[in-house]
Amino acid sequence: MPARFELHGFAYSGPTYKVALALSLMGEPFDYTHVNMMGGEHKQPPFIARQRYGQVPLLVDRNNGRQLCQSAAILEYLADMTGRFGGADLNERLQVREWLYWDFDRLSAPLYKARVVKAGFRQAPPEVVEDCVNAARNALGVLNDHLAGRAWLVGEGATIADIDIYGAVSCAGEAGIDMADYPQVDAWAKRVEVLPAFKARADLLPMKSQVAA
Ligand SMILES: N[C@@H](CCC(=O)N[C@@H](CS)C(=O)NCC(=O)O)C(=O)O
Incomplete structure (x- = not known):
């Protein structure tokens, strides 16, 4: 079965890392799509049609087709969806x-x-x-x-x-x-x-697209 989440980002991107790290810590495998920012892919109409700000990250939830922008808003969404890391009350x-x-x-x-x-x-x-x-x-x-x-x-x-x-x-x-x-x-x-499933940026965001293991 394909992974629920599809993360579009760039290896050097801090905001993309925030989302990738949250997914890892929450135990959610994700397919990763490398966005060719050096080539301006994030400013092209097909990308902007999915990410209105022309920025990475973009997270797609395949369970419902949602296309989510803004790393902080995405983290709140993931906490809501998984019931994890959202705060106790x-x-x-x-x-x-x-x-x-x-x-x-x-x-x-x-x-x-x-x-x-x-x-x-x-x-x-x-x-x-x-x-x-x-x-x-x-x-x-x-x-x-x-x-x-x-x-x-x-x-x-x-x-x-x-x-x-x-x-x-x-x-x-x-x-x-x-x-x-x-x-x-x-x-x-x-x-x-040292949180379980913590990964460094380089271990979560390659310079090429990759399907969840
Ligand atoms: N507030 C946004 C910032 C995203 C952001 O700045 N992304 C950078 C890459 S690290 C980007 O896409 N820059 C291209 C641009 O802003 O045109 C978030 O947290 O998602």
Whole structure:
């Protein structure tokens, strides 16, 4: 039987990794479709017809034909569908959502921007990159303070807030940020990395399409 989920993404994409990691931790095998972003495939009408923003990731749920965009919204959907990592009750779910919104506002956006420039995918003046790195550093400071004395972002176990934010934090080195400056975040990241079925980005996102094992 084919896998329920079909993930379209790009090996270097942090947001694609967030979704792939959630699927792995939730025990959901998925077929992976490599989107040729270097060739502009994500801006072509066939892709935009399925992903209105012309971005990766795109997740297709073959059980109902849904085509889902925006990594944070996809993580919430997966938590709803699997009943896993969504938070223990309404209070936790609300806190989880808060962290998801905060992440793209304060951490992921500047971190990814600095990283794509440092990797040579895009160009930007050095002061713009520096602003992004500083913004990401501020966000990591907030995260570090929050994690002092707690194992997980919300409640007593890992949630999609941890999965989402780990997907950003795991790219910090590529943005030139040393995680030794954020010891609580570093310790928390190591906890995420020993969750059952955790996989690193390189082990989940190949440079070619692949059918679930
Ligand atoms: N907020 C979106 C961001 C997605 C995103 O920025 N994807 C990048 C690749 S990592 C992309 O498709 N960039 C091309 C573009 O924005 O035109 C999400 O979390 O899914």
